[in-house]
Amino acid sequence: MNRVKSPLPSKKNQPKRVRSILFKGLIFVFGLMFGLSVPWYFYINYITDTIIQDRWDIPSVVYARPLELYQGQSLTAKALSFELDLLGYQVTAGEPKPGQYRRQGQQYTIHSKGFVFPEAATQPQRIQLQLGAQSIQSMTPALARLEPPIIGRFYTADFENRQPIQLPQIPDSMIRGLQAVEDRDFKNHHGVSWLGILRAAVKNLLAGEVVQGGSTITQQLIKNKLHYSENSLLRKLHEALAATLLERKMSKGEILETYFNEVYWGQEGKVAVHGVVEAAQYYFAKPVARLTLAEQALLIGIIKGPSWYNPYRQPERALQRRNVVLQVWLDTGVINPTQHQQAKASPLALSNNRQLKTDFADYMDVVSSQIRKQFSLQDLKSQGLRVFTSMDPYVQYKTTQTARRTSEWLSTEVESVILVSGAKNGELLAVTGSKTAASQYNRALLAKRQIGSLIKPLVYLAALELNPAFSLESTLRDEPLTIKTADQQTWQPNNWDRKSMGEITAATALIQSRNQATVDLGQQIGLARLVGFLQQLGLQVQRNNHPALFLGATELTPFEVQHLFGLFASRGANQFINSIRYVTDQDNRILGRSKQAMNHHLNQDHIDTINWALHQITTTGTASKLTTAFQLTGPLFGKTGTTNQGRDSWFAGFNHQYLATVWVGRDDNQPTPYSGSNGALVLWGHLFKNL
Amino acid sequence: MFSHPPILWLRSLGCLLLLLLLTHCTQRRVDVDQEIRDPAAGNASLIQVNPLVPAAVHDLLQEADALREAGDLAEAILTIQRGLSIVPGSSLVQQHLAEAYLADGQYQQAMYWSTLVVNQGPDQGTLCERSRRTQALAAELLQEVAIQAQALESIASCSTQRPNRF
Numbered sequence: 001m002n003r004v005k006s007p008l009p010s011k012k013n014q015p016k017r018v019r020s021i022l023f024k025g026l027i028f029v030f031g032l033m034f035g036l037s038v039p040w041y042f043y044i045n046y047i048t049d050t051i052i053q054d055r056w057d058i059p060s061v062v063y064a065r066p067l068e069l070y071q072g073q074s075l076t077a078k079a080l081s082f083e084l085d086l087l088g089y090q091v092t093a094g095e096p097k098p099g100q101y102r103r104q105g106q107q108y109t110i111h112s113k114g115f116v117f118p119e120a121a122t123q124p125q126r127i128q129l130q131l132g133a134q135s136i137q138s139m140t141p142a143l144a145r146l147e148p149p150i151i152g153r154f155y156t157a158d159f160e161n162r163q164p165i166q167l168p169q170i171p172d173s174m175i176r177g178l179q180a181v182e183d184r185d186f187k188n189h190h191g192v193s194w195l196g197i198l199r200a201a202v203k204n205l206l207a208g209e210v211v212q213g214g215s216t217i218t219q220q221l222i223k224n225k226l227h228y229s230e231n232s233l234l235r236k237l238h239e240a241l242a243a244t245l246l247e248r249k250m251s252k253g254e255i256l257e258t259y260f261n262e263v264y265w266g267q268e269g270k271v272a273v274h275g276v277v278e279a280a281q282y283y284f285a286k287p288v289a290r291l292t293l294a295e296q297a298l299l300i301g302i303i304k305g306p307s308w309y310n311p312y313r314q315p316e317r318a319l320q321r322r323n324v325v326l327q328v329w330l331d332t333g334v335i336n337p338t339q340h341q342q343a344k345a346s347p348l349a350l351s352n353n354r355q356l357k358t359d360f361a362d363y364m365d366v367v368s369s370q371i372r373k374q375f376s377l378q379d380l381k382s383q384g385l386r387v388f389t390s391m392d393p394y395v396q397y398k399t400t401q402t403a404r405r406t407s408e409w410l411s412t413e414v415e416s417v418i419l420v421s422g423a424k425n426g427e428l429l430a431v432t433g434s435k436t437a438a439s440q441y442n443r444a445l446l447a448k449r450q451i452g453s454l455i456k457p458l459v460y461l462a463a464l465e466l467n468p469a470f471s472l473e474s475t476l477r478d479e480p481l482t483i484k485t486a487d488q489q490t491w492q493p494n495n496w497d498r499k500s501m502g503e504i505t506a507a508t509a510l511i512q513s514r515n516q517a518t519v520d521l522g523q524q525i526g527l528a529r530l531v532g533f534l535q536q537l538g539l540q541v542q543r544n545n546h547p548a549l550f551l552g553a554t555e556l557t558p559f560e561v562q563h564l565f566g567l568f569a570s571r572g573a574n575q576f577i578n579s580i581r582y583v584t585d586q587d588n589r590i591l592g593r594s595k596q597a598m599n600h601h602l603n604q605d606h607i608d609t610i611n612w613a614l615h616q617i618t619t620t621g622t623a624s625k626l627t628t629a630f631q632l633t634g635p636l637f638g639k640t641g642t643t644n645q646g647r648d649s650w651f652a653g654f655n656h657q658y659l660a661t662v663w664v665g666r667d668d669n670q671p672t673p674y675s676g677s678n679g680a681l682v683l684w685g686h687l688f689k690n691l
Numbered sequence: 692m693f694s695h696p697p698i699l700w701l702r703s704l705g706c707l708l709l710l711l712l713l714t715h716c717t718q719r720r721v722d723v724d725q726e727i728r729d730p731a732a733g734n735a736s737l738i739q740v741n742p743l744v745p746a747a748v749h750d751l752l753q754e755a756d757a758l759r760e761a762g763d764l765a766e767a768i769l770t771i772q773r774g775l776s777i778v779p780g781s782s783l784v785q786q787h788l789a790e791a792y793l794a795d796g797q798y799q800q801a802m803y804w805s806t807l808v809v810n811q812g813p814d815q816g817t818l819c820e821r822s823r824r825t826q827a828l829a830a831e832l833l834q835e836v837a838i839q840a841q842a843l844e845s846i847a848s849c850s851t852q853r854p855n856r857f
Contacts, residue, residue: 068777070747119769144748145773390776427781573807581772590765596803604810656780 088285209314362577522550640676782812
C-alpha cells in the first residue's frame with residue numbers, strides 16, 4: 001500500500017512557517033505604513049508651509065471717492081450723516097474722539113480717523129462745519145477730506161475676505177482674552193494639549209456625544225485652513241501632526257498673529273469674513289485698535305460658532321455668549337471687576353454698515369472689468385493693491401433707492417437699470433443693474449438692448465460732421481416713405497404718433513423725435529458712412545445694411561449708451577466713462593491711473609448744436625415732463641428712446657453735474673406699455689429730484 | 692581702414708550729434724514757469740478772464756505748485772486732480788494739470804488737458820495764452836507740427852487791445 005503524502009505541513013515545520021508568515025506580514029505592514037505615512041508627512045509638511053506662505057496673501061481693496069469738505073460745497077445734512085454712518089462714525093454728545101462726531105442742529109464737529117492717501121497722509125483732525133440748506137456755509141479748517149469708504153475687495157479664488165494685521169496692533173486684552181477662552185495652555189504646549197484632549201474626551205464620554213473639542217489655537221488654525229467639516233479621529237490625528245509641525249516652524253507670536261488674520265468670523269452673502277480686521281469692520285465698522293472690551297469679547301465669543309452666535313440674527317444668544325466670555329476674562333484676570341461691569345452693561349452696538357454693501361456690487365463689476373485691462377488678475381488677488389474709484393456712495397444710495405421703486409412707480413413686470421457719472425469728467429459715480437438686490441444679473445453691463453431713438457443725436461451729429469451744407473435749420477421731409485432694403489424687402493417707417501408733419505426743420509425733427517424725417521436725413525448721409533462715423537466714436541455697431549439703423553435698430557448695453565452721451569455731456573471731452581482714478585500698491589506707489597484721451601476729431605460747435613437740441617427736448621420736446629411735471633430746474637439735456645411696443649424704454653440725460661442713463665424693460669423682451677417718456681424718464685426725474 | 696580718417700571722424704561726430712539730439716528730445720524737461728507762465732504773464736489783454744474756484748481749490752493749486760517746484764511731480768498731479776474732483780469743469784485747474792503733466796514728461800496728457808482748456812476755457816487773457824503755449828509745447832514734443840503751428844498762431848487771439856481814441 002502506497003503511503004499518501006499529507007498536504008498538511010508536518011508539525012516539525014509549522015513554527016518555521018508561522019515565523020515566515022509573521023515576518024512577511026510585518027514587512028507588509030511596515031511597507032504599508034511607510035508607504036502611507038511618508039506621503040502623509042509630506043502632505044502635512046506642505047500644508048504647514050502653505051499656512052506660513054499664505055500669511056502674505058492679501059486681497060486688493062477698492063475704495064469709493066473720499067468726501068471733500070469745504071465752504072460752499074453742495075451737501076445736505078442727510079447726505080453728510082449718511083457718509084459718516086457709512087464710515088462707521090459714532091454720534092457722541094461730548095467732545096468727539098477719532099471716529100466720532102457731534103451734531104447740534106446744522107453744526108457738525110467731526111473728528112476724522114485719518115488716512116494715508118498716495119500724495120499725503122491725512123492725520124486725524126477735528127473738523128467743524130456749519131451746514132446751510134444745501135451747502136456748507138462755514139468750515140474750519142478750510143479744506144478737509146474724510147477717509148474713502150471701502151466698497152469691496154478682490155478676493156482669493158474662494159472669495160475670502162482678509163486684511164492682515166500685526167500682533168502689536170491688536171489690543172492686549174484681545175490677545176490674552178483669546179487664549180483664556182480658546183486655549184489656556186497655549187504658551188506651554190507644542191501644538192497639542194494632551195491634557196485638553198483628555199478633558200474633552202471625558203466630557204464627551206459622559207455626555208455620550210461630542211460636546212467639547214480639545215483643539216488648541218494651533219490646531220484650530222490648521223482646521224480653519226483645511227476646511228474640515230467632519231469631526232473624525234483621523235481629522236484629529238491630522239490636526240495634531242500638523243499642529244506639532246507648525247509649532248516647530250513658527251513662533252507662538254506668529255501663530256497668534258496668523259490665527260487673528262485667518263480665523264472665520266462669519267458670512268456676508270457669498271463672501272466669508274476672515275480675520276479680525278474684517279470682523280471689526282463687518283460688525284462694528286471700526287479698526288481693531290478702537291474696539292471696546294465688550295466688542296472684543298463679542299468677537300472672541302463668535303469664533304466658537306459664527307453662524308450660531310450671529311449677532312445680527314441672534315442678538316440675545318450673541319449677548320449671552322459675549323457675557324460668558326467676559327466672565328472668563330474676569331476669572332482669568334484679563335479684565336478687572338470694574339471693566340467687567342462696564343463691558344457687561346454695554347449693548348451690542350452693531351454697525352448697520354454691512355447692509356449697504358450689496359449696493360456696491362454692480363459698481364464692483366464695472367471696476368473688475370475695467371481693472372482687468374490694466375492689471376493681471378493674479379496681481380489683483382495677491383498683491384494687496386489699493387484701488388481708488390470715483391464712486392459716490394450717496395449718489396449710489398439714491399440711485400439704488402430709485403431703482404428699488406420701479407415696481408411702485410411703473411410696474412412689477414419691468415426691470416430697470418440706472419447709471420450715473422460726472423457730466424464733465426466722465427467719472428462713474430453709481431451703477432444699479434437691477435431693481436432688486438436679489439438679482440445677480442447686472443443688466444447695466446450685460447443686457448444688450450435696442451436703443452431706439454437714442455441714436456438720433458448721433459445721426460444728426462453725423463450729418464453736421466459729414467455734410468457741410470447741413471444745419472439744424474435745414475428742411476427734412478417727415479412724410480410716409482418706402483425704402484427697398486438690401487434683401488429686396490420694403491420698409492416703411494412710421495412716427496410714434498402715426499402722423500406725418502410734412503416739411504419740418506431738422507431741429508424740430510430731432511426735438512420731436514420724428515422717425516420719417518430722421519430716415520430722410522439718414523438717406524442723405526448714407527448707411528455705410530453713418531456706420532463708419534459711429535465706429536470712429538468707438539461704438540461697436542456691426543455692419544448693418546438695414547436702414548432701420550437710422551432709428552436705432554442696434555443693440556447696446558446701458559453702459560455703452562452712457563459712454564455715448566458722455567460725449568455730449570462733456571462737450572466732446574470724454575468718450576469713456578471711467579470708474580478707476582488710480583491704483584497703488586501697499587506702499588502707496590502709484591501703479592497706474594486713468595488717462596483721458598480724445599480719439600475723435602469732432603467739431604465742438606457741432607456738439608454744442610446737438611446739445612442745444614437736447615436741451616429743447618427737455619423743455620418743449622419728448623422729455624418736457626422733466627420741467628413741467630417734475631419741475632426740475634437748471635438747464636437739462638436729454639433724449640428719450642423707445643423700441644417696438646415698448647420693449648425698451650430709455651432716457652439718457654444730463655445737467656451741469658450729472659449724466660444718467662435709465663433703461664426700463666422686460667428681461668424676456670416682451671412688450672411693455674412704456675415709452676421713453678412715461679417709463680425711463682419717470683425714474684430719471686425722480687432720481688434728479690432727489691440728488 | 693584708416694585711409695580716410697577725416698570722413699570717419701565726421702561720421703562719428705554726426706552720429707554723436709544725432710544721438711545727443713535724440714537724447715535731448717526724449718529727456719527734455721520743461722520748465723513750466725520759464726516756458727509758459729512767465730511769457731503768458733505778460734498778456735496785456737483788455738479782457739482778462741479769471742475762472743472762479745472755491746478758496747480751498749486755490750490752496751490746493753498753490754500746494755501743487757510748491758510740489759512741482761520741488762520736483763515732486765507725481766504728488767503735484769495728484770493734488771491737482773484732487774482739486775479737479777472738486778471742480779471738474781474748471782479751466783484753471785485743468786490748465787494746472789496740463790502744465791504738471793508737461794513738466795512730468797507726459798505729453799499726451801498735457802496735450803489732452805491743454806486742448807480742453809483751448810476748446811472750453813476762456814478765449815481772452817493770461818489763462819487763454821497759457822493754454823495755447825502748453826498745447827504748442829506739447830505738440831512740439833509729440834512732433835505734431837500742424838497743431839503746434841495752429842496753437843502758436845492762436846496766441847495772438849488771446850489779447851484784445853484798447854482801441855485807439857480819435
